[in-house]
Amino acid sequence: MRKDAWVSILFCFCFVGGIAAAQKPSTGSENTLYIRCDTLIDGKSEAPRKDVVIGITGDKIDLVGAAAFTSNMRVINLPGHTCLPGLIDTHTHVLLQGDITAADYDVQLLKQSREYRTILATVNARRALEYGFTTIRDVETEGAGYADVDLKKAINNGVIPGPRMQVATRALDVTGAYPLLGYAPDVPVPHGVQVVDGPEEGRKAVREQIMYGADWIKVYSDRSYRVREDGVLDDIPTFTLDELRAIVDEAHRERHKVASHAMALNGVHNSVEAGVDTIEHGNYIADADLKTMAARGTYYVPTIFVGEYVAQGRAAEGAPVWVQMLKIHEDTFRRAMRAGVKIAFGTDAGGFDWKVNPAKEFSSMVKFGMSPGQAIRSATVTASELLGMQDKIGTIEVGKWADIVAVPGDPLADVGVLEKVDFVMKGGVVYRKP
Ligand SMILES: [Zn+2]
Secondary structure, rough: OHHHHHHHHHHHHHHHHOOHHHOOOOOOOOOOEEEEEEEEEOOOOOEEEEEEEEEEOOOEEEEEEEEOOOOEEEEEEEEEEEEEOOEEEEEOOOOOOOOOOOOHHHHHHHHHHHHHEEEEEEEHHHHHHOOEEEEEEEEEOOOOOOOHHHHHHHHHHOOOOOOOOEEEOOOEEEOOOOOOOOOOOOOOOOOEEEEEEHHHHHHHOOOOOOHHHOOOEEEEOOEEEEEOOOOOOEEEOOHHHHHHHHHHHHHOOOEEEEEEEEEOHHHHHHHHHHHHOOOEEEEOHHHHHHHHHHOOOOOOEOHHHHHHHHHHHHOOOOOOHHHHHHHHHHHHHHHHHHOOEOOOOOOOOOEEOOOOOOHHHHHHHOOOOOOOOHHHHHHHHHHHHHHOOOOOOOOOOOOOEEEEEEEEEEOOOHHHHHHHEEEEEEEEEEEEOO
């Protein structure tokens, strides 16, 4: 009885909506687009596969294997290319144009309107897609309010080209901890974050941000870094543990996840204790916290390249700690791998200029001890799991969204070739072709 009812409901939907559910083209149909790859890294199997054809109908993959071609079939040949799942960057700032120095940041907040910054962000979104990032998690707008929600909407509505997005809107931090800082007390200046103090303000901010479209809640958990004599990277934690717990509890209660900027000892420890879902940067993480992260499945998003990129500029500004941090970061990364922590690819693009290809992060990860295959998985399968989208993206297999990129060469032999993505498909639409 129940089953019959469902059949008739489904039938009605198809009939009324004119949806030809029964007419899904079978393989070989002229509605199917085929991509012919010399090599395929599908994100599922351990070994790459040779001479593979991917069939795409609509926005989904419906064939991975071999196909007999006829003259009327639409085929994209990619000789000499390796095809991979669309890359995923889990730490970006599309509303930022690089902040190597503190002045770069202040200028963007003081002299650029949100509208102008949003126009620039549309360009960054297109760049991200053209670099091969078909999905990004953008972890705060740095003073541009909820502009990321609109950007995501414009992309989803097909108004502008860009990656799939999960957005964090305005990050949370406490009074006196985040730029703009250093202005006279009687000069009101904008903040790069939503300032909250106390557990109740934290809960309210979470509710407000979710109401306005936040997919993630982002917190800044520490600041003011220094290297202790024993080599540990020390910090001043921003939130108290009570405040952080309230924020995480409220977000989780509303089925949202929390990303924590935590670079050093106390910020990471408090974040892990409070139960955040991802640790961003994590230049120093104590062994005990790595153990907890591995046990709970907390993700580590190390963002190595940006650290290398900003170190010299910040050292010149009188903050040599950024150079010292590089060695500490490498040691943490290697310990995290040994501890079995899930490491997801994230770049902090926007923290450096979007004209620099964020895929440089792959080489940084390999330099710090990952194999090229592991680095690729961090930006595909692992990143899709971090986003909770593993049933839709992250691998090339039948039924998944057709997010596919290709590079001229073998990224397992030279991971740097991932900076040369020259074929990009998102949801079955080609955005870039060699
Ligand atoms: Zn960031």
